[in-house]
Structure formats: C-alpha cells, structure tokens
Amino acid sequence: MALPDTAQTPADVLKRVFGYDSFRGNQVEIIEHVVGGGDALVLMPTGGGKSLCYQIPALVRDGVAVVVSPLIALMQDQVDAVRALGVRAWFLNSTQHLDEQRAVEAAFLDDQLDLLYLAPERLRSETTLRLLQRGKIALFAIDEAHCVSQWGHDFRPDYLELSRLHERWPSVPRIALTATATEATRGEIATRLNLEEARHFVASFDRPNIQYRIVPKDEPRRQLLDLLRTEHAGDAGIVYCLSRKSVEQTAEFLTAQGIPALPYHAGLDADTRAENQARFLREDGVIMVATIAFGMGIDKPDVRFVAHLDLPKSVEGYYQETGRAGRDGLPSTAWLAYGLADVVQQRKMIDDSAGDLAHRRRLSQHLDAMLALCETVGCRRVQLLNYFGQWGEPCGNCDTCLAPPESWDGTVAAQKVLSTVFRLDRERRQKFGAGQIIDILLGRRTAKVERFDHHELTVFGVGTELVEGEWRGVFRQLMAQGLLAVEGNYQTFVLTEASREVLRGERKVMMRRDPRKQPKARAARSGQAPKVELSAEAAPVFERLRAWRGATAKEQGVPAYVIFHDATLREIASRMPTSLAELSTISGVGENKLAKYGEGVLETLGSGE
Incomplete structure (x- = not known):
C-alpha cells in the first residue's frame, strides 16, 4: 500500500488501513515518538497492540520498516496478516529460493515495500547489511526484544548483534518491543541494544480478560479434560508440558477422548512441526500440546485457554505463555495444575544445571517468584502485577478472589516434618522422599516402614491430624519457603539452614490451605473487557x-x-x-x-x- 501523502496522521492510517477509530493506552504517544524519529523501548502485554506501534510509523514515514522477528516459521503468517490490510510486506529468510529472495531484494531497493521481515541471524551477514545500506529504511523494529536478555527466559545470542544497527544507521529510529520484562530485564535490553537514550514506554501488564487459576495436582490430565469439557468445549487452546514424552502422552490422551489435539516439541521433525502449527493456526477448535518451544510470535487471537500441566520455571515465562490466550480481548482462562513433584523436579533441575553459582542463584530467584505466585493467599493478578513493578486492586476474577484460600499457622506441622527428616538423617543415617515420611507421620505400618523399623521412631504416628494430601501440601510449601531441600538422584529430603530456626521455635510458618472446591464461574470486574453477547437472532x-x-x-x-x-x-x-x-x-x-x-x-x- 503506497502512502505518498506524508501529511497523513497516524489516526488517518489507523482508520483507513486497520479499521479502528481510536488508539489504545499509550499507542498514540509511542507512534508519534517513532514517527518523529525517536528511539523507543516498548513493554506492552500480548494482545495490547504492540505491532501497530511500528506498523503505523512504517506507513507514515518514508522508506521501508525492517522488522526483526525471531521465528522464521511464522514469517509467512505475519506477512499474510498485514498483506490482508493492503500493506506491502515480505520477508527474507532461508526458506526461500534464490529467485524469490532476489525478487524481494529488488522490491526493497525499488521502494515497493512497506515492511521487510528478517530473522536476527540474517543481520549478522555482511551481504544483508550491504543490501539494507542501499535502500531507504524508515525504522528498525526489534520484536520479542527480551530475547537479548540473559536474565530473561528466551535468550537468543543472535540478538546481541542488533546493537550494530545503531552504529551503521545512527539516524534511523529503532523501536524494541516485548510483552514480558522485569525492571532488570528492561535494563539489560536497553544496554545490549544500545537503547539507553531511548524513551521507555511501559504499559499496564494487566490482562483483565484472562482468569488466572492454579489448582493442586490430582490426576492432571483428568483435571484438564474436565476443564475442556465443562468450560472450553470446541475452543482453541494451548497445553504446556515440561517434557516431550508428556506432550506426546497428553496429545494422545485428549485425542482418545475425542478432542482434536496435536503435539509440538523440538524432537519432532521440522515438517511435522510446521504441519501441526499450520493446522492450529488455520483450523477452529484445535488444541496444541507443546513444550515451551511453541508459542512465541503466535498471533492467533481466539485462543480461549492456556493450560500448564507442569510448573513454569519463571513468572516471566508463565506470563508470556498465558498471554497467548485471549488476544482478541474476549474472556479466556489461564489454568495451571501444580504439585509437590513439580517443586522437587524444578529444584533438582536447578541443582543439576550447567553454569556457575550466579546462574543457579538466578534460576532459583525465578523459581521462588513462581512458587510465591502459586502459594499466595491474595489476588493472583495483584501478585503478577507486583512482580513486574506495577500495582493493582484485587481483580475479583481469579481463583483466589472467587474462592479465597485460608491462611493457617503451619508451624507445628512444619516442625513434625522437619523433625522426622532430622531423625532419619541423624539417628539412622537415612534419607527418604515424601511418601515414606508421610507414612511415618500418619502411623502407617507399611512393609517399607517395618523393614527400616521406622515405626520405632518417636515421630511415628504424630501427624494424624492431617490427611495425606494435606501433608503433601505442607511439603510443597516447606520447599517453596526454602525450609526443605532435595538431594541426590532419588530426590530425598534434607534440612536447610532455615529449617533449624523452625525446629528451635524461632520462626513461625504460615501456610495456604487450598479451597475444597475450585471456582469455575467468571465474575465481571471493573475494567474487564466485555464479551459481545449475541442475541438469539x-x-x-x-x-x-x-x-x-x-x-x-x-x-x-x-x-x-x-x-x-x-x-x-x-x-x-x-x-x-x-x-x-x-x-x-x-x-x-x-x-x-x-x-x-x-x-x-x-x-x-x-x-x-
């Protein structure tokens, strides 16, 4: 779409090209800043309209906007979406034949494009840089900018080279965009992309149309099936699993239940991944079961739910993944099943991870924040916003608002668990997992208890006030609070330095008691994006x-x-x-x-x- 009339305002382009009457949030401020030649670092939630922040300046300014996108597999769909609006867009990547690449290069040099999409690794090529030098560039847009941050969750080394853009084109404005960044990540993005002098625009991270729910794990696939059948029958959605094996098994389980589900993980061949991704994007009601290898850059607006069957490693990752639901602003669900085994597994993965002590400490900080979100007795949305340095009122629409959990003094229960771990270690030189310790606390004379004479311990049978599921919740929360740790390949429990404060009665341990029944109703709240209710006609x-x-x-x-x-x-x-x-x-x-x-x-x- 040629827009020779440079007197056009961004508002004109918004209405004529995109069909919208008004901008949202701080879009207009960002767009006018970039149109005027300023650099910008934009943090805006998924579905908040980030793409308009560079697409409209691309159509108002002279030249071609070069968009750095990390996902070659999605470039065709990104281009199709803007072409449907009449925008002249194309991409250059390794999937194209040489003749097609030459045609795109010629269109770029002849000023026949509005947008040119490139992968970050292509900008490491001197050939590409010389091509760009010969054309007229309106701006550089760096999408998914958190990929430059080693503090973040999607680090891509090729992004580190993008600081060269400012060195070669100092007068061309740059806009870096991401949906997920803490203050630390934002600072690293600015430093690594040479955007310290850029103006920062931070939109609200609140996604009022998403209902956040975290449930205790109890046959998670069956729990997922219940969610789909009772609330999301026929809806498109994404189910995240930690392992490839779990992805395959969950997709097979859902398919056997008559629900169209496809697997996606790095172990599948490229053709299968591409075919499954295309079906998810182009067919209604398809569910993608995937590892975190799937989702970044996905622009499907009608994803009605995102479910996690395993605990995410960080709040950033969780927010990024759940943000793929409800991009169209209509009510959607972010659902997570979470249990003791998740905490044990994640702690073990950190202990076994490559990297120095600082790296493992960073991973632990990420996990601690994620556990705090899971264990909060307050509003999930408030906790999320606080993590990103923002403030909010209780939403009235997450599980903890709809069915507030109780907070109880778990000091005595904690002391019983820690005392059992201490006695097994000190008196017997033994270490065990949660199952054996719970059997001891409940006074169960199982074959394993009797084989090790654990019924002779003074703590045998002292925990009958709680049932097994409640004891597992105690273990989970002791790990979340750093009062228990796992050790070795058998994932047995050991005390931490902080455990001793509890055993000596110097520290009170408050715990969360999960509601007996999980909420399903959607409650409206102030600011929630309304769903257009359809009449019978x-x-x-x-x-x-x-x-x-x-x-x-x-x-x-x-x-x-x-x-x-x-x-x-x-x-x-x-x-x-x-x-x-x-x-x-x-x-x-x-x-x-x-x-x-x-x-x-x-x-x-x-x-x-």
Whole structure:
C-alpha cells in the first residue's frame, strides 16, 4: 500500500488501513515518538497492540520498516496478516529460493515495500547489511526484544548483534518491543541494544480478560479434560508440558477422548512441526500440546485457554505463555495444575544445571517468584502485577478472589516434618522422599516402614491430624519457603539452614490451605473487557459468518483470523449492516478488507433471510 501523502496522521492510517477509530493506552504517544524519529523501548502485554506501534510509523514515514522477528516459521503468517490490510510486506529468510529472495531484494531497493521481515541471524551477514545500506529504511523494529536478555527466559545470542544497527544507521529510529520484562530485564535490553537514550514506554501488564487459576495436582490430565469439557468445549487452546514424552502422552490422551489435539516439541521433525502449527493456526477448535518451544510470535487471537500441566520455571515465562490466550480481548482462562513433584523436579533441575553459582542463584530467584505466585493467599493478578513493578486492586476474577484460600499457622506441622527428616538423617543415617515420611507421620505400618523399623521412631504416628494430601501440601510449601531441600538422584529430603530456626521455635510458618472446591464461574470486574453477547437472532448469523470466513481462508491459504477476528464478526452479526458504508463503521474493517471482503459479508448476511 503506497502512502505518498506524508501529511497523513497516524489516526488517518489507523482508520483507513486497520479499521479502528481510536488508539489504545499509550499507542498514540509511542507512534508519534517513532514517527518523529525517536528511539523507543516498548513493554506492552500480548494482545495490547504492540505491532501497530511500528506498523503505523512504517506507513507514515518514508522508506521501508525492517522488522526483526525471531521465528522464521511464522514469517509467512505475519506477512499474510498485514498483506490482508493492503500493506506491502515480505520477508527474507532461508526458506526461500534464490529467485524469490532476489525478487524481494529488488522490491526493497525499488521502494515497493512497506515492511521487510528478517530473522536476527540474517543481520549478522555482511551481504544483508550491504543490501539494507542501499535502500531507504524508515525504522528498525526489534520484536520479542527480551530475547537479548540473559536474565530473561528466551535468550537468543543472535540478538546481541542488533546493537550494530545503531552504529551503521545512527539516524534511523529503532523501536524494541516485548510483552514480558522485569525492571532488570528492561535494563539489560536497553544496554545490549544500545537503547539507553531511548524513551521507555511501559504499559499496564494487566490482562483483565484472562482468569488466572492454579489448582493442586490430582490426576492432571483428568483435571484438564474436565476443564475442556465443562468450560472450553470446541475452543482453541494451548497445553504446556515440561517434557516431550508428556506432550506426546497428553496429545494422545485428549485425542482418545475425542478432542482434536496435536503435539509440538523440538524432537519432532521440522515438517511435522510446521504441519501441526499450520493446522492450529488455520483450523477452529484445535488444541496444541507443546513444550515451551511453541508459542512465541503466535498471533492467533481466539485462543480461549492456556493450560500448564507442569510448573513454569519463571513468572516471566508463565506470563508470556498465558498471554497467548485471549488476544482478541474476549474472556479466556489461564489454568495451571501444580504439585509437590513439580517443586522437587524444578529444584533438582536447578541443582543439576550447567553454569556457575550466579546462574543457579538466578534460576532459583525465578523459581521462588513462581512458587510465591502459586502459594499466595491474595489476588493472583495483584501478585503478577507486583512482580513486574506495577500495582493493582484485587481483580475479583481469579481463583483466589472467587474462592479465597485460608491462611493457617503451619508451624507445628512444619516442625513434625522437619523433625522426622532430622531423625532419619541423624539417628539412622537415612534419607527418604515424601511418601515414606508421610507414612511415618500418619502411623502407617507399611512393609517399607517395618523393614527400616521406622515405626520405632518417636515421630511415628504424630501427624494424624492431617490427611495425606494435606501433608503433601505442607511439603510443597516447606520447599517453596526454602525450609526443605532435595538431594541426590532419588530426590530425598534434607534440612536447610532455615529449617533449624523452625525446629528451635524461632520462626513461625504460615501456610495456604487450598479451597475444597475450585471456582469455575467468571465474575465481571471493573475494567474487564466485555464479551459481545449475541442475541438469539445474532448467534446463527455469527456462525454463518464464521463458516464464510473459514471457506474464504481455506481458499486463500491463510489463517481465518487474517480475514476477520471473532470480535469483528460478532459486531457484524449484532449490528447487521446492510451496505458497504455501514459495514465500514465496524471495528476492524479497514478500506482494503472492505473492498476485498465486503460484498462476501453482505451476501452472507443476506443468505439467511
């Protein structure tokens, strides 16, 4: 899309190209700053409209915007999405034939592009740098900028080279964008990308349409199945697992239950990964079961849930992954099943990790923050926002708000566990896992208890006031608070320095008691993005529009959301426009989409009469 009239304002482009009447949050401030030639570091949550912050300046400024994107596998979909708006976009990467690369290079040099997508490793090539030197560059956009940070969770060494952009093109504005960064990560991004003098824009990290829920693990696949059948039947979603084996088994389990689920992990061949990713993006109601290798850069707006069957390693990772739900602003669920084995496994992985003491300490800090989020008795959303240095009111929509857990004095219970570990170690020179210690506390004369004469210990049977599940919760929280540690390949328990304060009665141990019943109802709250409720008349119209969109997307070989988002179709179904002029007033219907799809939409609306 050529935009020769440089007098156009960002607001003009927003309406004409993207079909929106107004900017959100600090978008307009960011865009005007970059249009004016300023550098920017932008932190904005997934679904907050980060891409507009460089796409609109690209269309207002002279030249081509060079977009650094870390995922070659998604460049085609990124390009399809902006081309559907009439924007002239293309990419250069290793998947293209030489003739195709030359055609893109020629279009770049002839000023026939608005956006050019490149992977960060391509900018290490002197050939690419010389090509860019010959063209006119409007700006550099560095997407997923947290990849430059070794403190962050998606470190990519190729991003370290991007500081060279400022050295070679000192007058070209740069905008670095990410959805996830603490103050420490933000500082590292600025330093490593030579953006210390850039203006920082930090939007609210709050995603009011996402309901955060963390449940105690109890047959997690069955718990997941219950979630899908009762709340998300037919919805698209992502299920994260820690291991490749768990990914495969969970995908097979869901498929056997009649739920369309596909695996995705680094152990699959490239063709299978690409095929599964394409199906997830282009078909309705598909669930992707994946390791964290999947998801960054995914722009599918109608992901209704993100579920974790294993504990994430950090709050940044958790926030980034859950943020892939509800990009369209409609109500969505972030669900995590969490148990004692998760804590034991993560602690063991840190102890066994490569790297120096500082690296392991950093990993431990990340895990401690994640455990604090899981064990909080307060609002999950407030805890998340506080982690990123922001403040918020209790949301009334997370599990701890809907069914507040109790806080109880677990000092005596903690002393019983720690005393048992101490006596096994000191009196018997033995170390055991949670199961054996709980059997001792409950006074169970199992074969293993009797074989080791553990029924003769003074702590045998002193813990009958709690049931086994509650004792596992005690163990989990003692580990979360650093009062127990795991040791060796058998993952047995040992005391820590802090344990001794509890045993001596010098430290009180408060614990969280999980609610008996987990909440499912969605409570509205101030600021929550409203769902467009469809009337009885509008609901079948919406389904007809979805069917038309699906057929059109299949015919064009693009994801359905590239045509129109669900939110746009819902508004069309509710307002029932009867002319192109009326259709043009719908949010998300820009000039190009109106010209390309308008008649098809009106025909579909009329087909039910």
